[in-house]
Each structure stands twice: as structure tokens, then as C-alpha cells.
Amino acid sequence: MSKEKKKSAEALLKAEEVKRRELQKALKISEIKIPEKEEFYPxxxxxxxxxxxxxxxxxxxxxxxxxxxxxxxxxxxxxxxxxxxxxxxxxxxxxxxxxxxxxxxxxxxxxxxxxxxxxxxxxxxxxxxxxxxxxxxxxxxxxxxxxxxxxxxxxxxxxxSDAVLAILYMVIYMRASPNLEGAVKFASQNLDSPLGWDLRKLLWDIETGRYSSADDALINYITKWKDRNKEFSESLNLLRNTATNSERRESIYDETIDVILNGTRERARHYAADLRMPMTLIYAMGILLPVMGLILFPIVVIFISDSVKPEFVVFGYDILLPAVLYIIVNHILSTKPSTFSPPDISKAKNVPPMGKFLLRGALIPIWPIALIVSLPLVLLGIIGLSDPDVYSSVNFSIVLVFGIALSLSVYAFLDSYQKIKVRGDIEKIENEFTIALFQLGNIIAGGVPIEQAIDKVRENLKDLKIAELFDIVSLNMKKFGYTFEQALFDKEVGAIWYYPSNLIRSIMQTIIESSKKNVKTAASSMVVISRYLKGVHEVKEEIDDILGETTSSMRFLAMFLSPMVAGVTVTLAVIILRILTNLGSAMQGIVGAAGGGGMSVAQSMLLIPWAMGGKLPIAPFEFQLIVGIYMIETATLLSIFLNGIKYGEDPVGTRQNIWTILLIGIIVYIISWFVTYSMFGGAIEGLLTPMVKT
Structure with missing residues (x-):
């Protein structure tokens, strides 16, 4: 008997494998690993x-x-x-x-x-x-x-940032089954985020009897959120009131969605208006003025050359200023109101973890690649610093700075591009899902059987990516004779597993439950949910526009204006330092002839600093290294800031911003140095050389 059971099980597995291959061949999709269907647990x-x-x-x-x-x-x-x-x-x-x-x-x-x-x-x-x-x-x-x-x-x-999604999940659930405790369970299952942890903790507190009733627990939870997120608290309270106001239940659901969306929109609008002064402070005090202040450094050297040491400049510009800028950025982000979190890609298959990228099925660590790419440039730059020619040594120091920036850019690029692509696909599918759900609901409400309705939606949306979801559903129902639920959630070939979106999966689960009552209920749920999703999408787009107006100028400053000003600053500083070095060599003879005696105070201040052979306390290439490293640090901090304004804590988006801003910024910085020095460096030094000789 055991052998027969074993053979039967093997035959079943082979049959499922054949189904999967037929599906993949028909839809021309690559093989992916299908995750297990999640079950509801007590x-x-x-x-x-x-x-x-x-x-x-x-x-x-x-x-x-x-x-x-x-x-x-x-x-x-x-x-x-x-x-x-x-x-x-x-x-x-x-x-x-x-x-x-x-x-x-x-x-x-x-x-x-x-x-x-x-x-x-x-x-x-x-x-x-x-x-x-x-x-x-x-x-x-x-x-x-x-x-x-x-x-x-x-x-x-x-x-x-997940409050809007949590309320959406709860309302979707309660339309099918008006039970707030069950809605909290449903939301906690579909939120793999800190808010999901918080809701699961609430459920456990109810189960263990920490509160006398579920209603008391919800009242306490609503009170806890009143100061953190007023709209979330009000929305939960509205949902709680549906237990005692059943005749207005449907209108309360709509009102709940409006409250959380309008509140989120208003918070973002006020935050964007309040950002103007802090962003001006970040740019002016943290980037522009410090960089332009370096122009004065060579002049300061004339008067207090004995007191000026490279360590002071390094500490001030490459340690202290970035630390202050980080504190300011961190403080501004800590006041950011809730908006929307980026899509969760944790359930997406073939997506590498942070710090690795996927190459032909293998997970490759990123940091060795970033190190190998930049190491030749860094070594070349270090070796060339000893070049006696000032212009050459500065260029080699720029190679060193570019090597460091390239290493960080390569790391950030490899750690984000695969993940960003998956996240972009999920966002696109979720946006298109609203249209598909509305059309499917309307067609089914017209009395069309579900299988024919799916085919009509496929035809209407054939140019959109979401059409692929309905292609798989239709194929499963026709070829394998599956029900609508099986076509979506079958562990082997279910359409939902090819689209790792918690939002789509949870909504389809709710629609399946509604369809068990009757088809018209499911159709009505589709139309109503699509309206909710449309409202969420519109508010999200509006918030992106509001914050986009604020961050676009800062992005331009970080990628173009600030590096350009830094390049010009380095050019001016190098020219002045070279002139001072030449003047120092000439004036050494003057100081020696005068012996320091009979000179006025002003003459002593101008001449005696060069009495040590015309050497300056900081070399031009050292000055460039200080500015270059400062540019890398500020570009990284601004990348964190810009992504945090839009998405909050989002490591994938932050890395995407870092490699884009840093790479473009360092290229603009290098071009600015070469162009300005080529245009003005030789001409100015040529004018002053005869003066030095005489």
C-alpha cells in the first residue's frame, strides 16, 4: 500500500509540474519559485x-x-x-x-x-x-x-506611513464581514511592517485578557494614536462606531477612507510649506557658504600661516560640518508626517537581500566588486600625489576623490537597481489594478459569467501590464478547469503568486470571500474597492507633487550647482596658493636682505610668513582632497534627506538616490575644475609671473 501511495504522490507532483510548464510556455514567462499560500492562524x-x-x-x-x-x-x-x-x-x-x-x-x-x-x-x-x-x-x-x-x-x-493602507485593509474586510476585531487581524496579516507588529501585539493583548474586552483594547489603542496620528485615530474610532450604528455602516466606511486620505493630504501640504526654511538652511549653511568660505582660506594663510594646520581644515570641513548637517537633516526627517510607504518587495522572488545582487541565480556580495572597481583609481591617485608639479598633483588628487565616489556609487547602484525595478513593477501593477477591478466589477454586475468577464477585461487592458494577471487566471480556468479562487491562489500555478503585491493579494482574498455569498456582492465589492483605491492613488500623486516641488530644487542644487561652485572654488584656491608659493620664493630674498629689521608691522605680516622657503601650511592637492571628500559627504547626506522626505525610512530608494546624485555631482565637480582652470588658471599665473621675477 505504501508503494502505491508513494507512486500516486509522485504522479500528482509530475502532473502539477506539467501544469506549471504548460502555463509558463503559454504565457512565455520565466520560471519563478512559487511561495506557499499563507493561511490564517489563531x-x-x-x-x-x-x-x-x-x-x-x-x-x-x-x-x-x-x-x-x-x-x-x-x-x-x-x-x-x-x-x-x-x-x-x-x-x-x-x-x-x-x-x-x-x-x-x-x-x-x-x-x-x-x-x-x-x-x-x-x-x-x-x-x-x-x-x-x-x-x-x-x-x-x-x-x-x-x-x-x-x-x-x-x-x-x-x-x-502604513496607516492609510491599514485603514484600507480594515474597510475592505468589514464590507465583507462587519467585525472590527477580524478587520484588525486581516490588516495585521497583510502588513509586514512595524504597524503590523503593533496590531499583532494588540491582538495578543486582547487574547491574554490584558483588557476586559476587545472594545476596551481598541479604545486604548485609539487613545495611544491620538497624538501620533490624529487621522488614523479618528478613522479607527469611526470603524468602531459601526458596531452601534449599523444603518449607516456603508456611509461610515466611505467617511473613514475620506478622513484618513484628507488628513494625510493636509499633513503633507503643511509639511511641504514648513520645509522651505529648513531646506534653505541646509543648502546655505551646510553647503554653499562653507564651500565659498574656502576661497578665503588662502588669504587667511598670509596672516596666520603658523597657526593654520591642515588638520584643522580636515576636522572642520570633513568631520564637524557633515556631523552638524547630519543632525539637521535627521531632525527635519524626524518631524515628517505620515504619507505613504513604498511597496513591500519582501515576498517577491528572485530579489536579492540588501548588500547583494543576483547574477545568473547566484547571490554575489557587492562590496568586493565596489572595492575592485575603485582600487586602481585610488592607488593611482595616491601614487601621483607626490608629483612635484602642482597641476599634476591636484589632478591625481581628483582621481583619488573620483575613485572613492565611484566605489560608493557602484555599491549603491548594485544594491538598488534590481530591487527598484521590482518595486517599480509592483507600483505599476497596483496602479493599473484599480482600473481592472472597476471594469471586472461592472461587467460581472451586468450578469456576465466570471470566465467571460475575465476575457473581456483581458481584451480591454491588453496594453497594460495588469493584463498578464488575467491571462494567467483565464488560462488556469480554461485549461485546468479551476474555479476563480483556484486560478488565483493555487499553490503551484495561482496567478496571484506571480505578482508579489500584498495589496492585490489581500483584495482578491476579500473578493473571493464575497463571491461565496453571491456574485452580485462580489461585483459590488469590486466597484467600491476600486473607488477606494482610486482615491488613495489620487492622494498619493498629489502628495508626490507637493513634496516634488520642494525637493526638485534641492536635487538640482545637489547634483549641479553645488558641485559647480565647489569646482570653481578649488580652481580659485589652487591659483591663489600657487601665486602665494611663487611670491614666497621671491620674498624670501627680501626678508633675508632686510633681516627683519626696520620693517613696519604691515610689512612684517606680509613678508615674514614666507621666510621659510616659500612653503605654505597646506598644499593645493590637500586643499582639493578636503573639498572633494566634503562634496562626497554632502551628496550622500542630501540623498538620504531627499529620499526621506518622500518615502521616509527606505534603504532601497536611498541607495538609488545616492548613486545618482553622487555620480552626477562628482562628474560636474571634475568638469567644473578642468574648465575653469583651463580658462583662467594659466592666464592669471602668466600675468603674475613677470611681477614675481621682478
Whole structure:
């Protein structure tokens, strides 16, 4: 008997494989791995999933550091601070306690203080660096101590970005089955995000009896969100009222969608208006003025050459200024209201994880490729820095900067282009799904059988990508005799698995449930849901336009204007430094002849700095390296800022922005240097050379 069962199972597997191959051949689609169909589980599974994603996740570096510091040197904060840290860590889902946070902050500050004091006493770093060191101590302490609060704000923004989708899922579910608790379950299943974690935690709190009833739990949850996202709180309250106001249930559903969409639109509009001053501050104080301020550097060298050291400029421009710019950018993004999160691509097959890309089925680490691409340029640049010719050494330093920028660009490009393509396809399909759903609902409502209705929709939408979904459904129903549900959700050849969109999958699940009541109910659900989706799409497009007006100017400044100004600045600085070097050689003789005696104060200030053989405290190629590295840092920070304004925390989009802005920006910077120096460098030096000789 066992052999017969085994043969039967093997035959069944072969038959399924034949079906899949026939489907792929008919539709000319590449073979992909089909994920298992997700099933609905009772509450214990919900909480187990919550634990797997949040509580038993691998500890972050911050969590490990807090644990270590608490064990090494446990310190207890005051009661008020303790309560605040506890609330923040809960909101941020950080596995730390107040003692660990406070101990880590104090320990790191003490360690930095020891280093600064040692450097001041034994290494003679100077009072300026000592002051910066103490500023760094205060900044580090505040960063570590306030990290849970900052993380809680970020988590709140990430959760809020899925609020519209959560309400949409709940309304879609409640139209088929008016039960808010079931709607919360449905939303938590289809949100693989922090808001999904939050909803699963709510369900577990209801199950374990933490609240006397599900209604009490929802009231508490609504209250918690009142200050974070007022529209989300109001929408949940409206859905809760449908239990006591059944005659207005349908209109309340529509009102709920309007509340969350209008609130999101208004938040984005006010945020975009408030962004103008901060963005001006970022550009003026963080980029333009610092770069233009470097023009004054060669003039400063004339008067205080003994006090000017390259380390000061490096620290100020390549460490301090980017740190300040990062703090400003981070603060602005922390005030960003909820809009829309990018589509989830976690269920998409053949999509590599972060840090890798897919090549012929193999996952390839990206960083070795980025290193190999840039290493020859970096080595060539380092070797050429010793060239005695000023122009050549500056060019070699530019090669070094370009190598660093190319490495970062290659890494960001390889880590984003495959993922961005999949995400773009999902966005396109979801946008087209609205039209398809509306047409399908109207055709079915007219009494047309489901199979014929699908064929009509296929014909109407044959030029759109979403038509492929209905091609697969139609083929499954005709060739294999599947029902509409089987044609969509069959584990082997179901059409839904070829389109890894949580939105499409969840909506089709709801429509299938509605069709079990009667076909007209399913058709009505399709039309209503398509109207909801259209409203969501319109608001999303409007928000993109609102924020686009604000970010487009900053993108232009980051890619073109700022690099161009930096290139001109480097040209002017190099010309002035070369002139000063030549003048120094000539004036050395004057200082030697005068012996320093009989000169006025003004003459001494101008002549004595060159008495050491015409050498300057910073070489032209060093100056270019400082500016070039600063440009790379600011381009990266602005890429994070621009993507954060639109999508919030989105590593894929951030990498896409980084390689685009950084690569274009560094090319503009190099072109600006060569063009301006070719036009003015030789002419100016030629005019001044006779003066130096005389």
C-alpha cells in the first residue's frame, strides 16, 4: 500500500509540474519559485510571529552595547528619566532597559574624556582640538542617551506611513464581514511592517485578557494614536462606531477612507510649506557658504600661516560640518508626517537581500566588486600625489576623490537597481489594478459569467501590464478547469503568486470571500474597492507633487550647482596658493636682505610668513582632497534627506538616490575644475609671473 501511495504522490507532483510548464510556455514567462499560500492562524500564531519579528530578533549593536555597559558599570537614572526611557524603548521595540542606556552613555563619555585629556597633556593637540573634543563628548552622550527617544520617533513615522493602507485593509474586510476585531487581524496579516507588529501585539493583548474586552483594547489603542496620528485615530474610532450604528455602516466606511486620505493630504501640504526654511538652511549653511568660505582660506594663510594646520581644515570641513548637517537633516526627517510607504518587495522572488545582487541565480556580495572597481583609481591617485608639479598633483588628487565616489556609487547602484525595478513593477501593477477591478466589477454586475468577464477585461487592458494577471487566471480556468479562487491562489500555478503585491493579494482574498455569498456582492465589492483605491492613488500623486516641488530644487542644487561652485572654488584656491608659493620664493630674498629689521608691522605680516622657503601650511592637492571628500559627504547626506522626505525610512530608494546624485555631482565637480582652470588658471599665473621675477 505504501508503494502505491508513494507512486500516486509522485504522479500528482509530475502532473502539477506539467501544469506549471504548460502555463509558463503559454504565457512565455520565466520560471519563478512559487511561495506557499499563507493561511490564517489563531491568536497564538499571531503572537509567535510578533515575537519572531520583534522580541527574539538578533540584538542590534546599540542593544549589545547597553547590555555590556550595564554589566560592567550599572548606573540607575532618576525616576522621571527612567519612566521616559521605558516608554521610548517600548515604542521603539528596543530590547534595552533604562540602566543599560544610562550606563552606556556615561561610560562612553568617560572614555572619550580620558582620551581628550591624555591628548591635551601628552600629545599637545592644542586648545582648539581640545574644545572640539569636549563638544564631541557632550554630543556623543546626548546621542546615546536620547537614542531610544529618536528611535521611537522614527518607528512612529514608519508606522504612520502604513496607516492609510491599514485603514484600507480594515474597510475592505468589514464590507465583507462587519467585525472590527477580524478587520484588525486581516490588516495585521497583510502588513509586514512595524504597524503590523503593533496590531499583532494588540491582538495578543486582547487574547491574554490584558483588557476586559476587545472594545476596551481598541479604545486604548485609539487613545495611544491620538497624538501620533490624529487621522488614523479618528478613522479607527469611526470603524468602531459601526458596531452601534449599523444603518449607516456603508456611509461610515466611505467617511473613514475620506478622513484618513484628507488628513494625510493636509499633513503633507503643511509639511511641504514648513520645509522651505529648513531646506534653505541646509543648502546655505551646510553647503554653499562653507564651500565659498574656502576661497578665503588662502588669504587667511598670509596672516596666520603658523597657526593654520591642515588638520584643522580636515576636522572642520570633513568631520564637524557633515556631523552638524547630519543632525539637521535627521531632525527635519524626524518631524515628517505620515504619507505613504513604498511597496513591500519582501515576498517577491528572485530579489536579492540588501548588500547583494543576483547574477545568473547566484547571490554575489557587492562590496568586493565596489572595492575592485575603485582600487586602481585610488592607488593611482595616491601614487601621483607626490608629483612635484602642482597641476599634476591636484589632478591625481581628483582621481583619488573620483575613485572613492565611484566605489560608493557602484555599491549603491548594485544594491538598488534590481530591487527598484521590482518595486517599480509592483507600483505599476497596483496602479493599473484599480482600473481592472472597476471594469471586472461592472461587467460581472451586468450578469456576465466570471470566465467571460475575465476575457473581456483581458481584451480591454491588453496594453497594460495588469493584463498578464488575467491571462494567467483565464488560462488556469480554461485549461485546468479551476474555479476563480483556484486560478488565483493555487499553490503551484495561482496567478496571484506571480505578482508579489500584498495589496492585490489581500483584495482578491476579500473578493473571493464575497463571491461565496453571491456574485452580485462580489461585483459590488469590486466597484467600491476600486473607488477606494482610486482615491488613495489620487492622494498619493498629489502628495508626490507637493513634496516634488520642494525637493526638485534641492536635487538640482545637489547634483549641479553645488558641485559647480565647489569646482570653481578649488580652481580659485589652487591659483591663489600657487601665486602665494611663487611670491614666497621671491620674498624670501627680501626678508633675508632686510633681516627683519626696520620693517613696519604691515610689512612684517606680509613678508615674514614666507621666510621659510616659500612653503605654505597646506598644499593645493590637500586643499582639493578636503573639498572633494566634503562634496562626497554632502551628496550622500542630501540623498538620504531627499529620499526621506518622500518615502521616509527606505534603504532601497536611498541607495538609488545616492548613486545618482553622487555620480552626477562628482562628474560636474571634475568638469567644473578642468574648465575653469583651463580658462583662467594659466592666464592669471602668466600675468603674475613677470611681477614675481621682478
Amino acid at each position: 491568536y497564538p500564531h499571531e503572537y509567535m510571529k510578533f515575537l519572531e519579528e520583534v522580541k527574539i530578533k538578533p540584538r542590534s549593536l546599540y542593544e549589545k552595547a547597553c547590555f555590556f555597559a550595564e554589566g560592567l558599570f550599572p548606573l540607575e537614572p532618576d525616576h522621571k528619566s527612567r519612566e521616559k526611557i521605558i516608554n521610548d524603548t517600548k515604542s521603539a521595540y528596543l530590547n534595552v532597559n533604562p540602566r543599560g542606556v544610562f550606563s552606556l552613555s556615561i561610560l562612553v563619555a568617560l572614555f572619550e574624556m580620558i582620551i581628550v585629556m591624555f591628548s591635551l597633556i601628552f600629545l599637545n593637540i592644542g586648545l582648539v582640538f581640545g574644545l572640539f573634543g569636549f563638544m564631541l563628548i557632550l554630543g556623543t552622550f546626548w546621542y546615546l542617551y536620547s537614542y531610544p527617544s529618536s528611535k521611537a520617533k522614527v518607528m512612529s513615522i514608519v508606522m504612520s
